[in-house]
Amino acid sequence: MIKSIVLKKRPEGQPIVSDFEFKSEDLELELKEGELLLETSYVSVDPYLRGRMSDAKSYIPPFELNQPIQSGVIAKVIDSKNDDFKEGDYVSGMLDWKTKQVSNGEGLLKVDGNIAPLSAYLGILGMTGLTAYCGLMQIGKPKSGETLVVSGAAGAVGSVVGQIGKILGLRVIGIAGSDEKVELLKSKFGFDEGINYKTTKNMAAAIKEAAPKGVDIYFDNVGGPISDAVLFNINRFARLVICGAISVYNNTELPTGLSVQPFLVKNSALMQGFIVSNYAEIFPEAISELSKWLKEDKLTYSETIVEGFDNIPYAFIDLFVGKNKGKMVVKI
Ligand code: NDP
Structure with missing residues (x-):
């Protein structure tokens, strides 16, 4: 059968x-x-x-x-x-x-x-690990000491992005949908801070508190109002890595939201979407780095x-x- x-x-x-x-x-x-x-x-x-x-x-x-x-x-x-x-x-x-x-x-x-x-x-050694690595490295261009915010942080892509950020010496803040997930971000994945978007009334203020020096890289898995709140906290030359927008995938009408252009102009910021297959030529490098970090126990999943x-x-x-x-x- x-x-x-x-x-x-x-x-x-x-x-x-x-x-x-x-x-x-x-x-x-x-x-x-x-x-x-x-x-x-x-x-x-x-x-x-x-x-x-x-x-x-x-x-x-x-x-x-x-x-x-x-x-x-x-x-x-x-x-x-x-x-x-x-x-x-x-x-x-x-x-x-x-x-x-x-x-x-x-x-x-x-x-x-x-x-x-x-x-x-x-x-971790498949499509979602590759997405995390390629999006963060190619568009986020992380530098030690910078601040990275990740939405959908406790998910497959997000949890890997945050850990790579920590390996590379960044301050990492994760946004997720329950207290249990926020706890997991800190206890298992080594994030510095976590924010539960379902119980936080003022997301922009919560991000400001968690990222007092502002946000240099935003790895966006969800789009919608969570991402709008991040915009209020981006730094000059910030990189906004648009990986996914799950908060609007089920919308039956085009969502309306904040106009992003003034935030990008004022901060000379870059916002770029991507599809993981764009980076097929670096998949061998990505798998080799992810495997190495796994073996060294720097990365978990x-x-x-x-x-x-x-x-x-x-x-x-x-x-x-x-x-x-x-x-x-x-x-x-
Ligand atoms: P996840 O493992 O992150 O699972 C989805 C998570 O999204 C859920 O666990 C949930 O977590 C969160 N979520 C669901 N609805 C909402 C909402 N309305 N607002 C905010 N968060 C929500 O999935 P993946 O890691 O596989 O994918 C993450 C994102 O990356 C997706 O948007 C996906 O489409 C994208 N992606 C893009 C690729 C590319 O090539 N660009 C390749 C692979 C994935 P919570 O409890 O925190 O709400």
Whole structure:
């Protein structure tokens, strides 16, 4: 029996379980020369998938209705007619939300569970670790002694950004959605300060108090009013790294907010969005640095692991209410 999850309906606002359809088929998968049979082990759920569920133009094509959703997956090779992969290998790649599937090997990378737990290749040693490293280094251009503010700080990308900031000698302030997450930022990830945006009335004042010398780098995972509040505290030549805007991904109307231009002009500040794949040429450097810091115990990570194929849509939906600490992953 092979199970799959397809997009049944494009979500309106917050995604709901009935936007997805569960299917099962009794199929014997026959391999042709060059193909391999994969059994899914871990599935990554990510906020950016929400964008692909809409049919608006973006940097990546939308998912088609009634077709399986795709995301980062770790899978075990259970049969192979491809010389590059053998039975028992584990691979990572952009694959369908299916329990088993056939691939021609294109775009698959072998991963080694003896070097790091398999799920880490979807997080710290995968897309979210790369996003943290590339965005911070390439746009943030951190310098020791500067102040870095990170929103979505207890999530997969944010928790890595803050730790890299600490490794490089910055003062790091994280913004997250619960007291428990704020505590985690300080106790586990070494942030200097944390702010709970859900209980703080005046965010601009709270950021000012946590960053008395002002903000040199803002790594933005969330957008919206949290990011507006940071603008009141940026320094001259600040760098605003626009990684994501989860607070508006479910909006059905274009959000209105502060006009950013006067803040940028007054401070000669740079605001730049990016997509991690822009920096593919530095991925080897990024993976080597992240692995080194992990080995040296300078870097750590959290995962929220949800169990069971049928829970993939629930895990995805839970990202938008902050149920995860660190990387949200589904174990099959
Ligand atoms: P996270 O692990 O950070 O999970 C999402 C988190 O967002 C939740 O845990 C929640 O934490 C927070 N959140 C949800 N809704 C809101 C809201 N309305 N306001 C503020 N915070 C909210 O996800 P990732 O680390 O995978 O991704 C973080 C961001 O980076 C996303 O915006 C994503 O789209 C973006 N991204 C961009 C990439 C790129 O190439 N540019 C690549 C990968 C990710 P809390 O409890 O604190 O609210």
